[in-house]
Amino acid sequence: MSEPVFQTVTVNQMNVHILPTDKFKTTTMVVHIEQDLKEETVTQTALLPFVLKRGCVKYPTAQQLRQYMDELFGAVFHADIVKKGEKQIIQIQLEIANEKYLSDTSPLLQKGIEFLGEVISRPLVENGGFNKKIVETESGLLKKRILSLIDDKIRYANQRVVEEMCKEEPYRLLSYGKTEELEQVDPTALYQYYLKLLAENPIDIYVVGDVQPTDVQQGVERSFQIERTNTRQLSFNPVQKERVEEQVVIEELEIGQGKLNIGCRTHTTLQDEDYETLLIYNGILGGFPHSKLFVNVREKASLAYYAVSRLESHKGMLIMMSGIEIDRYEQAVEIMKEQLKMMQDGEISDTEMQQTKASLINQLLETKDNARTMIDFAYNGQLSDTKKTLKQFIDKINQVTVDAVVAIAKKIEIDTIYFLRDKEGEE
Numbered sequence: 224m225s226e227p228v229f230q231t232v233t234v235n236q237m238n239v240h241i242l243p244t245d246k247f248k249t250t251t252m253v254v255h256i257e258q259d260l261k262e263e264t265v266t267q268t269a270l271l272p273f274v275l276k277r278g279c280v281k282y283p284t285a286q287q288l289r290q291y292m293d294e295l296f297g298a299v300f301h302a303d304i305v306k307k308g309e310k311q312i313i314q315i316q317l318e319i320a321n322e323k324y325l326s327d328t329s330p331l332l333q334k335g336i337e338f339l340g341e342v343i344s345r346p347l348v349e350n351g352g353f354n355k356k357i358v359e360t361e362s363g364l365l366k367k368r369i370l371s372l373i374d375d376k377i378r379y380a381n382q383r384v385v386e387e388m389c390k391e392e393p394y395r396l397l398s399y400g401k402t403e404e405l406e407q408v409d410p411t412a413l414y415q416y417y418l419k420l421l422a423e424n425p426i427d428i429y430v431v432g433d434v435q436p437t438d439v440q441q442g443v444e445r446s447f448q449i450e451r452t453n454t455r456q457l458s459f460n461p462v463q464k465e466r467v468e469e470q471v472v473i474e475e476l477e478i479g480q481g482k483l484n485i486g487c488r489t490h491t492t493l494q495d496e497d498y499e500t501l502l503i504y505n506g507i508l509g510g511f512p513h514s515k516l517f518v519n520v521r522e523k524a525s526l527a528y529y530a531v532s533r534l535e536s537h538k539g540m541l542i543m544m545s546g547i548e549i550d551r552y553e554q555a556v557e558i559m560k561e562q563l564k565m566m567q568d569g570e571i572s573d574t575e576m577q578q579t580k581a582s583l584i585n586q587l588l589e590t591k592d593n594a595r596t597m598i599d600f601a602y603n604g605q606l607s608d609t610k611k612t613l614k615q616f617i618d619k620i621n622q623v624t625v626d627a628v629v630a631i632a633k634k635i636e637i638d639t640i641y642f643l644r645d646k647e648g649e650e
């Protein structure tokens with residue numbers, strides 16, 4: 224299997240990862256600024272990408288930014304904050320057409336790199352701080368975004384089970400920060416914090432497209448005028464509970480359909496040798512339409528509107544998620560636990576193994592068809608210091624046996640059973 228490979232160079236203590244490929248007619252660039260997920264900085268870090276995307280010295284208003292994107296043949300500019308394990312990542316992204324496929328041969332690659340450099344190196348600053356009005360506006364919008372979480376009961380239940388599982392761990396924190404702190408963010412302090420992040424924290428720039436690596440490197444050297452001093456590596460070392468005890472948390476809200484989430488500790492992360500076996504385990508349990516949760520809990524027992532499981536690979540957690548009739552809570556818990564027991568007892572059919580492997584391999588192969596997923600795949604390896612190729616992943620998946628899945632199953636421990644129900648249950 225031919226596989227594209229990123230070429231990495233270092234520019235001003237930043238990692239620049241370049242993947243030259245003629246597969247796409249656009250060039251995708253993503254800048255990642257990495258920070259540890261911490262109580263004292265989570266809100267400031269969360270706010271930064273939204274402040275940065277509102278304007279810079281050269282394009283100080285949203286209208287001017289939009290006009291410039293139009294001049295770049297409809298380039299797409301995006302900024303966000305994400306959580307990967309116990310890391311909080313600022314993402315600044317630009318997707319821009321490649322001039323090779325246009326009648327106008329203006330050097331769009333260099334214009335794109337220059338634009339990202341402007342946004343990151345020369346943000347809109349006044350009196351030694353970020354623009355006060357922008358900080359206030361974006362703080363308000365971020366607060367609304369956090370508060371709206373409760374309107375989406377699936378996402379809300381997922382966040383709540385994490386909070387209950389990880390009460391003493393950074394992972395409990397929401398990537399968007401804390402509402403009570405947003406109104407207190409000081410524009411000057413935020414700007415000083417941003418300068419410190421730029422100076423010290425890991426920065427990874429990814430570029431995928433029909434480009435020459437030397438052009439990208441030279442563009443970054445010219446456009447990212449950042450003072451980098453005392454740079455440091457942040458370790459991949461997610462906090463893990465030494466002793467896991469099953470707890471039950473029941474919360475009541477005005478809802479019609481119950482949300483039952485069961486959070487488990489897997490004791491395996493992306494960095495571990497048996498990670499691919501964990502992928503197979505999750506696939507058989509609840510990752511696909513042929514999985515045990517879907518077939519046995521939703522289809523055969525008709526206990527759930529949906530029943531799936533998902534992994535947080537950087538943290539080593541697995542969460543089973545289901546929507547159920549409220550009065551069938553105990554029955555649903557019992558049958559979901561039965562699925563875990565079946566995995567431990569090796570009740571895994573050849574069909575389940577084969578379909579899961581085929582589905583996972585297909586997902587991995589599909590990453591090659593999208594520049595953004597290729598960047599995500601590479602960056603996950605960068606964060607966890609496990610730079611496996613797609614082929615290495617696929618080879619290991621093909622080698623996983625039922626016995627190996629059973630061994631993983633015996634490591635899985637239930638940490639928290641969280642049930643979001645209606646208020647009719649009040650005594």
